[in-house]
Structure formats: C-alpha cells, structure tokens
Amino acid sequence: MEFPSKKKNYAQKYRKEWESHDEFKSWLKPLPGDDTKAFCTYCKAELLAKLVDLRRHAETKKHKQKMQVISGNQILQFKPDSEKISNLKSRKAEGMLALYITEHSSVSCIEHLTDLVKLAFPDSKATDDLKMHRTKCTEVIKNVLAPHFTEELIKDIGQQKYSLIIDESTDISTSKQLGIVIRYFSRKLKKVVSSFLALEQLETSDAVGIVKALLSCLQKYGLNKNKMIGLGTDNASVMTGINNGVYKILKNDIPNLILIRCTCHSLQLAVSHASEHTLPRNIEFLIRETYNWFAHSTKRKNEYHEIYETINCGEAPLKILQVCDTRWLSIEPAVQRILAQWKELTLHFGLMRDRCYTADLLYSIYKDESSYLYLLFLKSVLNDVQIALKSFESESANPLKLLNVLITLLRSVCNRILLPNAAITDKDFLNIDIDRHLNPVPYMGYLFESEQGKTSLTADTILVIKRRCIEFNVKLAKEIQQRLPTNYNVLESMSKLDPEIILRQGKDNSISELAKELGYTASDIDKILNQWHNICFVQWKNTNDVIKFWVEADDYRNAAGINDFAELVDLAISSLSLPQSNAGIERIFSVMNIVKNKLRNKMAGPLLNAIIFIRNRLKVTDAKCYNYELPSDVIAAIGKNTKYTFKNQPQATTFASTSTSSAVVSASVNYDDVMEDITFDNLEF
Structure with a gap:
C-alpha cells in the first residue's frame, strides 16, 4: 500500500512593497542574510515574513509602547x-x-x-x-x-600681547574652578577689553595645579604663552608666593611677565587690618546686627517704617545694607545708611528694648554718642577709599593714572595725621616714615570736628576717641604703603604714555625702562625712542582721551601707507593691556553662580563654559x-x-x-x- 507523500510547506519570502504600507512603513525592514524573515526597528525583534505575523506583532503591547515613545520624538x-x-x-x-x-x-x-x-x-x-x-x-x-x-575672540587677539587675570572659586557642586579672563587691546572694537576665556576645573589647588590648568587652557585656545606680559591676581600666597607661587613658576618660562596684585583686594585688607585693633568692636557689631535685625522680620520692618514715616512726614526709609565679606568695602554704604537714619533707629530700638536683649544692646550703643563720632570718622575716611576703589573697578577708567589715584588716596589719609611739611612731593608719601612725622594736633575731618562740639561727651572721652581714630589712620596709612604694588615703577612709566605728557617737546628717554620691562629688544627700543621724540610733531585730534588717542595713532599712515609710530603704538597698547584689578574675574564668578545654581547644580563644564563665554x-x-x-x-x-x-x-x-x-x-x-x-x-x- 502506497502512502501519499507529505505536502511541502510554502516558505513566504520578504516583500519590499510591504514597507510602503501605512501600517508597516515606519518600522519594517528586511533581515540581512535571511529573506524569510523581517526585522522591527522599534522592538529590535526578528519576525517571520508573513502578513499575519507582522500584523499580530503590530498589535502587541510592547510594539505599541515603542511606537508611542518614538512618535513623540520624531527624527x-x-x-x-x-x-x-x-x-x-x-x-x-x-x-x-x-x-x-x-x-x-x-x-x-x-x-x-x-x-x-x-x-x-x-x-x-x-x-x-x-x-x-x-x-x-x-x-x-x-x-x-x-x-x-571663540573663533571671533582668537581672531580679535591675533598675535599681539595680552594679560591674564586669574582667580579660584568653588561652584555650587563644590568643584574647584580656575577662572581665566584675558585682557587685550581690540582693534575691532577700538578699546581695551577684558574677556572671559575659560573656567578650568582644578585637579589640585596648589600652584602646580593652577599653572598646569592655565597652560592647558592657553594651548587649547592656541595662544602663545610668551605673548603674555601681565598676570593679575589677588594677594593669596598660592598666587604671589616668592618661592613656589603661580607667578614665580610662570616667571621661569616668561622672564618679562609682570605681576599686578589686585589693588581692590589690597585696599579691602588694609581697611580690615587697620580696624582690627584700633576701633571699638561694638562699631562692627552695630553695623552687622542692625542689618540682621530687619533682614528676616517683616513685622520689625513695618514697625520701623511707621516710626520713620511719622517723623519724616510720610517719607519711606532707605533699606539698611549688609556688610558682605566678599564685596570690597561694602561697609562704607552701610555706614552711610545708618548715619542717615541715626535718630529714627535710636528711637526704634528704644521702643523694642524690652522685647529682646539684642535690641536692648543695640539701643545702648546707639544712645552712646561716641559710637556716632566713630561712624562719622569712618564715613569720611572710607569715602576717600571708596572713590579710589571705583577708579580701579571701572572698566572705563584711565589705566595710565592708576598710580596717581593710589598716591591721592595715600595723601588724603596721611594729611589727617602728618605734619604739613612732612612730604615735599606726592611720591614722598609712598615711603615716608609715618611715626616720625605725626602731627600733635591732627585734623580728623570736617564731619568729626563739627559734630564733636555738639555732643555731651567730656573732653577726656573725646580725647580717647581721637586717639583711637589716629591709631586707625596710622595703621591704615602703613597698610596702604605696605600693599602698594612692588613694581609701581612700571605704573609710573605707564603714566608717561598719557597724551598730556607724550605730546610735550624735550622729553627724556625714561620710556625705554617700560619697553625693557615688557621685553622689547634693543633695536625695537631704539625705534620706540625715535618715535617717542617725533610723535609730538604730528597734529592729533583725540588728545583728551587716552584710548582714542592711541587708536588714532594706530590708524595713522604716512604718504607711503606706513605707520611711522608702529613700535610705539605697540608698546602703548601692550601697556594698556596690563590688568588693574581682579574686578573682571569677580564679575565672571557672579555670572557662574547665576548660571549654575541650586536648580542646575549638575550642569557640566562644557555647557557652563559655553553659556558664560x-x-x-x-x-x-x-x-x-x-x-x-x-x-x-x-x-x-x-x-x-x-x-x-x-x-x-x-x-x-x-x-x-x-x-x-x-x-x-x-x-x-x-x-x-x-x-x-x-x-x-x-x-x-
């Protein structure tokens, strides 16, 4: 008996036209090497090349979930x-x-x-x-x-000399960052600019780690380290140490590098150290606790507002300001606000004294007229310091007159306590022996002298107050002298590039000292001296503004299309590129704390750098x-x-x-x- 042979199963092969069907076209692909199977690109699954299997797969829960995810994120x-x-x-x-x-x-x-x-x-x-x-x-x-x-910045810098301003900071994620700002003369913008360069994460916070990060940044941006002429830092020992500081390490490779310590930091430290052992401690307590009293209580603010408006016919009081440790001389505006509202604050704390011990303590200080005299003296001294500070912080300040600003500040401090003929010239204040020329009858300022007679304090008490104020002045003058830039001779030479001086006839050759400091060769110095004496014979238009004058000199061409003062202009714009303070990098750190905050604390370095840049x-x-x-x-x-x-x-x-x-x-x-x-x-x- 013969049995019929078993019918052979038909093997369906993959058909290309299925990919054009609406239900398959977004995910169906052939499986390479096997024409009897298909492949789902969404589920990463192999399927039999049969319509019934393909449609059954399209109805599965897994496939629909994949479809939903990808349909919401189209390519x-x-x-x-x-x-x-x-x-x-x-x-x-x-x-x-x-x-x-x-x-x-x-x-x-x-x-x-x-x-x-x-x-x-x-x-x-x-x-x-x-x-x-x-x-x-x-x-x-x-x-x-x-x-x-970044490319625009590198093109703008070109091959000219530049300076760097560096400082350290810690972001919200406790990562140690080295902030780098480059200062250079922009021919495109026709001014000296301080531009952010990078935030480099530090492996170690010592001088070697900082130098390593700094040189890595310069290499990344293709900047020649030998073109760096100035380094602006704060007064931290890791930066300015004479043995293993950042400047000392860089100086070995860059012999003509000039260190510019931040004058703003120096003035802040001078005032802080001068007040430590001279003025009463309750003065600082008064300023800080007055702010703290109102800072966290709406009820206290409203009660004080009612008192102030009652006394001043409905006028609202100004906010009491905070003394911030990280802001330069923030005590000066805080003192001004307290003095402007002294009577109202005294009355307010007098009414609050029974409620709180702090209010009682503050009232006793406000009631003491000696506290008022101390604050008047502080206001007159700090006002002069604040004027100088604004000159250094301002990006539009004349960098050639920074030494004059420092000498003016030192003179105003010394004139209160020194004999009238103690210093013959302004430069004598830089090195004068303060203790040997003290005035037996010092002048404490008009505010202090006019108000002391209106108080009920005894003569002995006023003498004690004067003695402590004199000690503060002496200490402040010595601190400023000690913290003056060690290379202030460079600042003095820079001042000779001012149009008022450079356009005079019969000048000496002292400009060669500045050129030598900046690393110019002997042949270039000869050209600079020749141009230095000849520049006064050209009629210039912009003689009242330093930057505009040197921009005009940079654009100058003779009949042959050659700039006769090219080397002198290069010296001038290089000198203008020297940093005057660390204000630029401090502003960058403020932006960093705004961009990378508590809500965005996981932001990575590349994005943070890109946004700030x-x-x-x-x-x-x-x-x-x-x-x-x-x-x-x-x-x-x-x-x-x-x-x-x-x-x-x-x-x-x-x-x-x-x-x-x-x-x-x-x-x-x-x-x-x-x-x-x-x-x-x-x-x-």
Whole structure:
C-alpha cells in the first residue's frame, strides 16, 4: 500500500512593497542574510515574513509602547546647503532662540518657547521648519555658537600681547574652578577689553595645579604663552608666593611677565587690618546686627517704617545694607545708611528694648554718642577709599593714572595725621616714615570736628576717641604703603604714555625702562625712542582721551601707507593691556553662580563654559541676542548633525572654522533604544 507523500510547506519570502504600507512603513525592514524573515526597528525583534505575523506583532503591547515613545520624538531631518530660503530662515530663528536662552534663561525654557513662537506667528515662513528643543538647544550652544564666538575672540587677539587675570572659586557642586579672563587691546572694537576665556576645573589647588590648568587652557585656545606680559591676581600666597607661587613658576618660562596684585583686594585688607585693633568692636557689631535685625522680620520692618514715616512726614526709609565679606568695602554704604537714619533707629530700638536683649544692646550703643563720632570718622575716611576703589573697578577708567589715584588716596589719609611739611612731593608719601612725622594736633575731618562740639561727651572721652581714630589712620596709612604694588615703577612709566605728557617737546628717554620691562629688544627700543621724540610733531585730534588717542595713532599712515609710530603704538597698547584689578574675574564668578545654581547644580563644564563665554562676548561687543548677526556658515551649521554630540562623543579641544557636510543627515533624540542605530561621524568644530 502506497502512502501519499507529505505536502511541502510554502516558505513566504520578504516583500519590499510591504514597507510602503501605512501600517508597516515606519518600522519594517528586511533581515540581512535571511529573506524569510523581517526585522522591527522599534522592538529590535526578528519576525517571520508573513502578513499575519507582522500584523499580530503590530498589535502587541510592547510594539505599541515603542511606537508611542518614538512618535513623540520624531527624527529631525536637516537638508543640505541647497535648502530653501524658508529653511534658512528657520535655522536663523533657531540660532536666535538659542542666543536668547543663553543670555537670559535656562535651557529647559526652550521646550515651551519654540511651540509658543510657532503658535504666535503661524503665517511666518521662519516657523515652518522650526524644531528646537532642549537637547538640540544644548548642543547648538556648546558646539555651534560657543566655537563661533571663540573663533571671533582668537581672531580679535591675533598675535599681539595680552594679560591674564586669574582667580579660584568653588561652584555650587563644590568643584574647584580656575577662572581665566584675558585682557587685550581690540582693534575691532577700538578699546581695551577684558574677556572671559575659560573656567578650568582644578585637579589640585596648589600652584602646580593652577599653572598646569592655565597652560592647558592657553594651548587649547592656541595662544602663545610668551605673548603674555601681565598676570593679575589677588594677594593669596598660592598666587604671589616668592618661592613656589603661580607667578614665580610662570616667571621661569616668561622672564618679562609682570605681576599686578589686585589693588581692590589690597585696599579691602588694609581697611580690615587697620580696624582690627584700633576701633571699638561694638562699631562692627552695630553695623552687622542692625542689618540682621530687619533682614528676616517683616513685622520689625513695618514697625520701623511707621516710626520713620511719622517723623519724616510720610517719607519711606532707605533699606539698611549688609556688610558682605566678599564685596570690597561694602561697609562704607552701610555706614552711610545708618548715619542717615541715626535718630529714627535710636528711637526704634528704644521702643523694642524690652522685647529682646539684642535690641536692648543695640539701643545702648546707639544712645552712646561716641559710637556716632566713630561712624562719622569712618564715613569720611572710607569715602576717600571708596572713590579710589571705583577708579580701579571701572572698566572705563584711565589705566595710565592708576598710580596717581593710589598716591591721592595715600595723601588724603596721611594729611589727617602728618605734619604739613612732612612730604615735599606726592611720591614722598609712598615711603615716608609715618611715626616720625605725626602731627600733635591732627585734623580728623570736617564731619568729626563739627559734630564733636555738639555732643555731651567730656573732653577726656573725646580725647580717647581721637586717639583711637589716629591709631586707625596710622595703621591704615602703613597698610596702604605696605600693599602698594612692588613694581609701581612700571605704573609710573605707564603714566608717561598719557597724551598730556607724550605730546610735550624735550622729553627724556625714561620710556625705554617700560619697553625693557615688557621685553622689547634693543633695536625695537631704539625705534620706540625715535618715535617717542617725533610723535609730538604730528597734529592729533583725540588728545583728551587716552584710548582714542592711541587708536588714532594706530590708524595713522604716512604718504607711503606706513605707520611711522608702529613700535610705539605697540608698546602703548601692550601697556594698556596690563590688568588693574581682579574686578573682571569677580564679575565672571557672579555670572557662574547665576548660571549654575541650586536648580542646575549638575550642569557640566562644557555647557557652563559655553553659556558664560557667549554671555560675556555679547556684553563685550555691546550686542544683544536679538540684534546679533550670525554668519551664514554658523546658521548652516545649526542644521547639520555633524555638530551634535548627543551620546558619548568627545569634546573638542581646538576651535577651527565651522565646516559641515552637504549630505542629508538626521539627528534624533537621546533615548538609548532609539540612538543605538544612529552614529555621528566627522565631529569637528
């Protein structure tokens, strides 16, 4: 008996036309090497190439979840350089949105801002292809905008000499950061600018670790360390130590490096040390606790407001200011506010004395007229110091007259306590022996002298107050003398570059000392001296402003198109680039604490650097996020995913011109299961 042969099963093969079906086209792909199977790109699963199996898989819970995740995060398609004008407008709009986020808010705000713009301007062609959310915005800031601004900075510096201002700080995540600000003469902006360079995380906080981070930063930006002529630091021993300080280590490789200690820090320390053992301790207690009394209590503020408005016919009182340890001489405005409201504060604490021991203690100090005299004396002294301090903090101050400001301050302090003929010239105050020339009848200032007779204090009490004030003045004068820049001869030589001096005839050759300090060769010094004596024979227009004068001299050309004063101009703008204080780096640290705060404490270094850098460059160039013109290559780079590093990509260490591929590429969101199939090649910026 013969049995019928078993029917052979039909093997369905994969059909290419299935990929065009609506239910399969977004996820179905053939499986390489096996034409009887298909592959789901969402679930990463192999399927039999049968319609019934494919449809059954499409109905599974896992597949639907994957569909839901990916459908909410569509792949962004970027077109090549031949894209339409409307697409270019969209890229430009994305760049402007990224600039706005960088300058004003956190990156998370872009999630709603993009959708808001598209809904608010539905008729605008720029919003047709607008696709900017948090991930893309972050990468645009780091890898497109920041390299562009960095390249502009490096071009602006060129091959000229520059100075660095450095300081240490700790951010909210307790990471030790070295802040670096570069100071140079910008021919493009026609002024001396202090521009943020980088925040470098320190491996160690000693001098070796700081120098290592500093030199690494200069190498990364392609800056020649031998072009560095000045180093601005605070008075910390790690920076200025004579044996193993940062300056000492750098000086070994850069012989002509000039150290400029921050004068603002020096004045702050001078006042602080002068008041430690001279003025009564209850004066500082009065200033600090008066602020603390109102700082955390709305009830106390309202009660004081009622008293003040009753006495002053409805006028509101000014806020009592805090004495901050990290702000230079913040005690001076705090003293002024307390003196302006002395009677009202005395009455307020007199009414509150039964409620609190602190109020009773403060009332006893306010009631003591000697406290009032001490504050009047402090106000008159600190006012002179504050005027000098503002000259050093101001970016528009004349850097050639900084020595004059210091001498003026020292003279005003010494004139209160020294004999009238103790110093013949202003420079004598720099080295005069204070103790040997004390005036037996010192003048404590008009405020003090006019108010002491109105008090009920005895003559002996007033003598004690005067004696302590004299001790404060003597100590302050000695501290200022001790903390004057050791190389003030450089500052003195710089003052000769002022138009008032340089345009005189019959000048000496002392300018050669400054050129020698800055490392100019003998042949260059000969040219500088020749130009130094000949510059007065040209009629100049801008003789009242130092910067404008040297900008005009830099633009000067003779009939042959040659600048006859090129070497002298180079000496002048190099000298103007020397730092005068650490105010620039302190402002950068303030921005750092605003950008990386408690809510954004996990922000990584590259993004933090990029945000601070862009903000600072916009400020330096006096530009805004809405009027800054992005170049066409930067706008084109916004639509190229070769500029994006969503996952495990190294950060760039050099900043070259932006270049992108013309091929059609796509960038996706950073979900692990979606990103496994996406790679980004040729990452450079």
